[in-house]
Amino acid sequence: MARRETPAAGPGSRALVVDVIRSARSISRVELAEVTGLTQPSISNIVRVLIDDGVIHETGSADSTRGKPRILLSINPYSRFGMGFHLGAETLTCVAVDLTGGVVGREVVPLATGENGGDLAGRLVARFADFTDGLDLPVNRIEGLAIVAPTARPGFESAGPDLAAVRAELADRLRMPVLVENDAAAAALGEFWSRRVSREQAFGSVYLSTGIGAGLVFSGALFRGASFDAGELGHLSIRYDGRPCPCGNQGCVERYASMAAVVEDARQDPELAGRLTLDGSVSSAYDVIARAAVSGDPQAFALIDRAATHLAVAVASMVNLLDLGRLVLTGPAVASAGSIYARRLRSHLARTAHARNRHPIAVELSAQPRDAASIGAAALMVQAAIAPGHTTSAH
Amino acid sequence: MARRETPAAGPGSRALVVDVIRSARSISRVELAEVTGLTQPSISNIVRVLIDDGVIHETGSADSTRGKPRILLSINPYSRFGMGFHLGAETLTCVAVDLTGGVVGREVVPLATGENGGDLAGRLVARFADFTDGLDLPVNRIEGLAIVAPTARPGFESAGPDLAAVRAELADRLRMPVLVENDAAAAALGEFWSRRVSREQAFGSVYLSTGIGAGLVFSGALFRGASFDAGELGHLSIRYDGRPCPCGNQGCVERYASMAAVVEDARQDPELAGRLTLDGSVSSAYDVIARAAVSGDPQAFALIDRAATHLAVAVASMVNLLDLGRLVLTGPAVASAGSIYARRLRSHLARTAHARNRHPIAVELSAQPRDAASIGAAALMVQAAIAPGHTTSAH
Structure with missing residues (x-):
């Protein structure tokens, strides 16, 4: 991905400075100049405007090896x-x-x-x-x-x-x-910011809900595509002659691995459907299956694990196409059965990701999957x- | 994709100015300022340095509605x-x-x-x-x-x-x-530059050779991924339980649609292999099949068309994930049978691409597929x- 150029003091610089302060929690002007590559006068100007705007404030000082104590800057969260x-x-x-x-x-x-x-x-x-x-x-x-x-x-x-x-x-x-x-x-x-992912990292998240989507953050900004429609991971085909999808394609991973697909599969299994109460909405039925799977019901587990295995095929394709080094799983399905998905994805990527010998591919779970x-x-x-x-x- | 910020006169500005001059063929300083959003003094400075470096030169003037004729700037190609x-x-x-x-x-x-x-x-x-x-x-x-x-x-x-x-x-x-x-x-x-694609467009090319790869150009720069390994389109799985691939995965599109896969399939067809001379290297055998296909041999055509159909599944997945609006097919396989691939890709994308109702997805053929x-x-x-x-x- 794009390496960072030495930035000039343009409109992007303010964002960069705020990002660095946020990820450092507190930092001095001298360190800011070192980290951002901006000149000391540029940093002073940007910092002054940010303080005037109430976005950051001075929060004390730290000892310096250079003699005079460094004044530390932090984000002013409630501004x-x-x-x-x-x-x-x-x-x-x-x-x-x-x-x-x-x-x-x-x-x-x-x-x-x-x-x-x-x-x-x-x-x-x-x-x-x-x-x-x-x-x-x-x-x-x-x-x-x-x-x-x-x-x-x-x-x-x-x-x-x-x-x-x-x-x-x-x-x-x-x-x-x-x-x-x-x-x-x-x-x-949300995951990009809360995890303090570096701007240089190509970052992807997988959102598991009634459908399946991905979010791609490249160089610190959402990647949008030609019509704000990028990230349709759910419509990657994992089987060219597979299940028909309303979108017009066949074998879309959403037809195998979304919450809706899991619930549909479960309802077609008379034994499981008889044992668990699967009426109501897709999300409540999915939660019933997920709770059973996590509590050790082998049939429920097999159902979600199979969905995770199918999801892993599409995620590996995404990882190979974009050479991602870090992924976060989020969304309501992750809230109730995230560990099953994460385990499958990790083992599948360890066997199949193209760059596996060059770098690890971290699969992380959202801390707030329902609210991400x-x-x-x-x-x-x-x-x-x-x-x-x-x-x-x-x- | 990222919208362009108003750029400051940093190191990226020189590249931007050169790009604009190149794509306009000839342009005045005033127009440069309008197109790039840089200030007149910044444009003057950058242009002066570029002329000193021999990168651009003044190539005449054009009438101006503002009175004084505008001096036109062009790239100095042989510098x-x-x-x-x-x-x-x-x-x-x-x-x-x-x-x-x-x-x-x-x-x-x-x-x-x-x-x-x-x-x-x-x-x-x-x-x-x-x-x-x-x-x-x-x-x-x-x-x-x-x-x-x-x-x-x-x-x-x-x-x-x-x-x-x-x-x-x-x-x-x-x-x-x-x-x-x-x-x-x-x-x-090469395709990005020779086609004068705009920096704002997310651009992808598909390279068909003994293997299959993609190149992704976002915001005017190659997208590299975590370890310079992005673009492994050949290792998108189009069938989760499909042909095993040496990479460790199953159903990789490369195993169905690369030149090597087509030649392998042809050699296993005794009738076709008997009729065409398929000894020698993969590329020479592929060229024999492609020539036959293009000249109307129905069996050879079916073979390459099937490869194109499989390729289309992976390309549709890439298009859905990234919401691409424009694709170029290139590489040696495109030199001999490009039209077969282009037709299949266009018809498949018209039926399955997620953004098909929002914008067309152009599938173009490289003008120099062997040398791209x-x-x-x-x-x-x-x-x-x-x-x-x-x-x-x-x-």
């Missing part, structure tokens, strides 16, 4: 907040994060079937007011709201409400930036605020 | 040259390009079996002298030599000579930069010379 609303099939997850991406509030409220039609914008505005009031967040420090939802897909039923219209109405009524973000992409950004997308989306809003033009997302 | 040597299985292709990436010389010489062991460096030095003498190229304007060869792959026999040692010896004896580049990556760069890798490698050397630190390749 800005970002909000993320994740529209799930049955619930709305609301998250607020501070400037370091730390979660300052979280709430999950039911979203009754049909509710995300009708006056969705009005309901979300009310939710927003309730949630920020409850947290006592100063509205003038909220940089914006990101709405997370799955993208519309050819061949699939419409995802429901017209989010472009909802977005515009919300921006108008809340008087702040509002954007709509894909779940897998938002989760990837909303946290990432909220973090995107604060990131956009501290480094305008740097993130690549608003659409 | 720098780059050399590319492609080490094939049986031949060495030598190419020289000028600063616009235009080919100023090309020579293919046999590389007898075994020759690429022994004193390979010595032979290449002699070839280099012969070739540049024959073209009457001033050695002090040659920016360097790129050697193109397939990368070493786990599970496969060693690619032959130790290219790291050969590279070091050549750099020492030729007294110029020498780098070793992967064939698919070099070809992608050596041309791209040679162009890489001049590119590195005009914009140091900008390309990401030397290793």
Whole structure:
């Protein structure tokens, strides 16, 4: 991937400086110049503006071998907040994060079937007011709201409400930036920031939900593709003559390894379906199977392990194409059965990844798999605020 | 993909200015400022240095609506040259390009079996002298030599000579930069430049040879991955329980769609193998099959069309993962049967690509499929010379 050039003091420099301060937690101006390659005068200018903006503050000093003590700079976490609303099939997850991406509030409220039609914008505005009031967040420090939802897909039923219209109405009524973000992409950004991944690392995350998506972060920014549609890992074919997919393809890994596929397979197994209660939604049925698998039910385990084996084939293809060195698994399926997926992926990659003799391919589990997308989306809003033009997302 | 920030006048600006001049063929300073977003003083400085370096020159003027005629700037093509040597299985292709990436010389010489062991460096030095003498190229304007060869792959026999040692010896004896580049990556760069693809476009090329590789150009630079190993399209699995591959995986598309796979399949068909003369190397046997297919032999056509159908499955996966809008097919297999592959890829993508309702996915054929890798490698050397630190390749 791209090596970092010696940066000039342009608009990207502010973002770089903020990133370095965030990942170092506290750092002096001299060290900042060393790490970023920017000149001392550039660093002084950028730091002054960031302090004026309240984004960073001076937090004490450390001894220096060069005589005079170094003043340390840190992110001022409560100077800005970002909000993320994740529209799930049955619930709305609301998250607020501070400037370091730390979660300052979280709430999950039911979203009754049909509710995300009708006056969705009005309901979300009310939710927003309730949630920020409850947290006592100063509205003038909220940089914006990101709405997370799955993208519309050819061949699939419409995802429901017209989010472009909802977005515009919300921006108008809340008087702040509002954007709509894909779940897998938002989760990837959240993991990228919370793990303090270096900008030089090509980073991928796999989002396991009713569908399957990937988020790719290259050089510190989400990779979007020609039409903001990159990351459709679920539609990698793992068998050219395999199961037909509504998307028009055959053998899409989503048809073998998503939560929906696992539930469908389980319901077709009379013994298992008889033993476990698999009615209700895909996510609740999946959770029943996952809990049984993790508690040692051999049939349930075999079902999820087979899904993981299929997922591993697609992930190995992605790793070979992009030579990824680090992957994070996230999403609701990971919340209930993450370790089964991680084990399969690790063993499959150790046998098949092309670069396996050159570097390890780390497979990690998200610390907050159910909330990764909303946290990432909220973090995107604060990131956009501290480094305008740097993130690549608003659409 | 990443949107372009307003650039500051850093080291990347020089590369940007050169790129814009190259793609515009001729352009004024005012237009340069408009297109790049750099300030007029920055443009003036960069242009002055580029003229002093001989990289660009003033080439006349055009009328201006603003009164005073605009002086036009163009690339000075013969101020720098780059050399590319492609080490094939049986031949060495030598190419020289000028600063616009235009080919100023090309020579293919046999590389007898075994020759690429022994004193390979010595032979290449002699070839280099012969070739540049024959073209009457001033050695002090040659920016360097790129050697193109397939990368070493786990599970496969060693690619032959130790290219790291050969590279070091050549750099020492030729007294110029020498780098070793992967064939698919070099070809992608060559196509990217010769097609004047915009930096904002995510661009992919598929290299069909004895193996299969891809080259990915994002934001104008080759995407490398964690260990310079990105682009292993040949090791995307298209069938999880498919043909075993020496790499350790199963169902790798290379085992179904490479020149080697087509020849292997043909040799197992007694009727076809009896009718066509398929002895000799993989490439010569493949050429016999491809010629027959293109001339209307139904069995030969079916064989290559089936390979193309399998290739299309992997390419659709790559397109879905990265949301590519434009692809070029290149490499020796494309030289003899490119249209068969292009037709299959287009029809498969039109049915299965995830973003097909958002934008067309253009599948183009290389104009110089046999030489794309050596041309791209040679162009890489001049590119590195005009914009140091900008390309990401030397290793």
